[in-house]
Amino acid sequence: MPEPDVITSLQNSQVKQLVRLRSRREREAEGVILVEGARELSRALTAGFLPLAIYTCDALYSPEAVEVERVLPDPRVRLSREAFEKVSGRENPDGLLATLPAPSPRLPVPEADTFVVVLHGLEKPGNVGAILRTADAAGAAGVIVLGRGADAYSPNVIRASQGSVFAVPVASLSEEEALTWLAEHAFTRVACTPDAPHVYWDAPLTGRVALVLGAEHEGLPPAWRAAELPVRVPMRGAADSLNVATAAALVLYECVRQRR
Numbered sequence: 001m002p003e004p005d006v007i008t009s010l011q012n013s014q015v016k017q018l019v020r021l022r023s024r025r026e027r028e029a030e031g032v033i034l035v036e037g038a039r040e041l042s043r044a045l046t047a048g049f050l051p052l053a054i055y056t057c058d059a060l061y062s063p064e065a066v067e068v069e070r071v072l073p074d075p076r077v078r079l080s081r082e083a084f085e086k087v088s089g090r091e092n093p094d095g096l097l098a099t100l101p102a103p104s105p106r107l108p109v110p111e112a113d114t115f116v117v118v119l120h121g122l123e124k125p126g127n128v129g130a131i132l133r134t135a136d137a138a139g140a141a142g143v144i145v146l147g148r149g150a151d152a153y154s155p156n157v158i159r160a161s162q163g164s165v166f167a168v169p170v171a172s173l174s175e176e177e178a179l180t181w182l183a184e185h186a187f188t189r190v191a192c193t194p195d196a197p198h199v200y201w202d203a204p205l206t207g208r209v210a211l212v213l214g215a216e217h218e219g220l221p222p223a224w225r226a227a228e229l230p231v232r233v234p235m236r237g238a239a240d241s242l243n244v245a246t247a248a249a250l251v252l253y254e255c256v257r258q259r260r
Helices: 013-020 024-029 036-047 063-069 081-087 125-138 155-160 174-186 244-258
Strands: 032-036 053-056 076-080 095-100 117-118 140-146 170-173 188-192 210-212 229-232
Touching: 013 081, 024 032, 024 063, 032 036, 032 081, 032 155, 063 095, 076 081, 095 229, 117 125, 117 174, 117 244, 125 140, 125 155, 140 174, 170 174, 188 244, 210 244
Parallel strands: 053 076, 117 140, 117 210, 140 170, 188 210, 188 229
Antiparallel strands: 032 095, 053 095
16 A cells, blocks of 8 residues: 555646646746756755755665755655656656746856856757756856757756756846847857867957857857857868867867966
């Protein structure tokens, strides 16, 4: 017999609501995000994000989930294995999932020698999450997501970033808003584009720099391609482009190297 305080029914209203929240439209309508996984949830809590509710399944706990569960706040809702697997978006869930209020856009207060990342038209959650993770590791001051590209707080982006989305200020802005903010704070826009005249390691990347990246198949539109400092990654083989997350990592760490 199941324990009386454990939700087992797949028709339970909370289970159905969690399934609906996989949809970006539903999350935006409810003003919440889903955070799944011990590491991701731990990093959200460390960054000061407070859950609305936490859903657990001890039968699925990983060793990391056991450690994180000990410090989780209430309220908590216990789910059976079947119910948790129903609401999970992962093949091998670790038994921890939470709903959080949707974060407000966060823009950094730029210092004199700071760098940010601007993402234009990126739709693949894996790429956005990987760039967020690298931006966090490299010490970027923030990430700006333009328009209706990938949802920076979707479960897949959160997972791909391993929770770094909570450690870096992130803002979804219109192109006009982003251009205005960058101009007001005297950022040099560094556009990554294959036909740029400058190889990225020869470009001056100190001071206030905004690294601008576009989707691999479309690149950057003219308004962003005509940046103050266009740069390219040299291509010496048959390949004519790199994965956008790889290109971002190269240029981000060149920003770090030049600040040594």
